[in-house]
């Protein structure tokens with residue numbers, strides 16, 4: 001085999017030098033001449049109708065213009081799957097942090113100060129914060145005229161009733177995974193300016209091509225007239241997949257003819273972007289005397305908060321992964337995505353596959369204990385191997401090196417300490433005393449060739 | 450407005466600044482050194498770290514007016530005609546840079562440590578960067594990079 005130029009080689013990251021010398025420019029580092037600054041007024045209640053009084057704010061020092069829903073020149077919507085976000089809310093807010101107005105002033109401090117002078121009068125509505133509650137008849141409707149339940153994934157395989165009846169042990173438990181924020185280290189910042197008949201939006205984003213479509217639709221311009229520039233991105237982890245301030249900036253620079261910039265403080269960043277979906281998980285698993293898993297039944301409620309973002313993909317993935325990497329003949333899964341008035345949830349590393357191990361791996365340990373087995377034994381008994389069929393019917397024909405992985409961990413931990421196991425988990429074969437890592441690797445290569 | 454005299458990266462500056470400005474604002478604003486980052490503005494993340502009279506400090510927590518006559522080193526001040534500082538070079542070689550937003554602060558915390566203690570042990574390294582959050586790397590390669598830099602600096606010291 002000829003030597004590959006990049007694969008398997010130690011190559012330096014292209015932008016590392018600029019980042020190490022301080023010359024890499026993130027949006028907050030870019031200043032333009034004649035620039036004005038924007039700040040966003042956000043809702044302080046989770047659910048309700050509102051009216052705005054801009055009189056005081058408009059008179060504040062340095063304020064140039066305050067943009068509201070009425071100033072959105074195209075469609076006042078955006079969203080990756082459903083267009084359920086408003087660029088600026090028109091009459092109703094659905095979560096704390098919904099954008100209501102965009103204040104533009106000569107300096108960032110003046111814009112921030114003027115935000116506090118925008119008077120928002122709320123008519124609060126009953127709110128719902130629990131996805132199971134939100135699915136009930138008569139629950140507050142987060143989006144008027146639309147069901148709170150937006151997605152239902154079903155997986156049906158074999159006969160769980162029979163599987164449970166045949167089981168020596170059946171364990172049922174509930175688990176909850178919480179909201180998590182990405183906390184990418186660079187808070188959102190962006191700027192926009194005009195170049196002839198084009199609007200240029202500079203923002204750290206995971207989706208420049210998608211942003212282009214969303215900005216064009218919201219401002220009512222042709223796609224070709226919108227350019228998204230993605231400079232250096234200071235971390236994202238899924239949190240920059242949805243629009244943050246791109247459309248606000250485009251609207252403002254088009255209206256004012258001056259470059260417009262906005263930078264969020266850390267606290268606003270928490271309000272502004274998506275979170276990891278909290279998932280309420282009910283899991284029931286039955287196993288035979290020898291540890292073989294015979295049936296699994298699961299009900300997953302994913303809280304997507306006020307907006308869908310990637311809720312469908314996330315809860316589908318959760319529904320697929322709830323069986324863990326284990327072969328189970330009889331499976332019955334329901335996975336739901338539900339609107340509530342919580343912060344909205346979207347993409348975050350793992351995308352639904354990260355929440356469910358909280359349930360299924362604890363469950364494996366509980367089952368092992370009930371059967372008098374070790375956590376290792378019960379896993380080795382049920383692991384996906386090459387040729388296994390997943391609950392949703394995928395035949396695993398390629399690399400499935402889980403068995404090798406667990407063997408290595410087991411070797412490292414046997415007669416050793418928990419620390420040895422952790423070390424093995426992060427360092428792999430290198431951590432196994434006396435292990436011949438080349439042999440292990442070779443074995444996994446032949447196995448999966 | 451007040452007048453502030455600062456030595457930044459070896460160069461003297463005399464600046465007219467507003468009383469309420471943080472050291473971070475002066476560095477990023479009038480001095481235009483945007484390599485120093487703001488991640489939280491409240492002393493939690495360390496992205497704004499600079500070296501102030503030899504000590505790594507969060508420049509978002511230092512009032513600029515407190516810095517009269519002081520010596521400051523920012524990330525822009527590390528590279529010399531001879532090339533990158535050993536800490537920068539080691540971060541590059543060890544693949545310790547990802548999104549980069551924590552990097553200036555992280556490098557300066559490491560530099561401040563090595564300037565005082567050229568042969569720190571693992572715990573001393575971890576303590577020195579404990580005020581610098583990184584969301585991307587998991588710190589492992591950074592610790593390795595700082596050890597590499599320590600070795601390089603010791604070798605150079607012996608040669609001198």
Ligand code: FES
Nearest residue numbers: 488490492495509
């Ligand atoms: S910005 Fe100074 S510690 Fe985070």
Ligand code: FES
Nearest residue numbers: 548549583584585
């Ligand atoms: S490299 Fe991204 S925060 Fe450290």
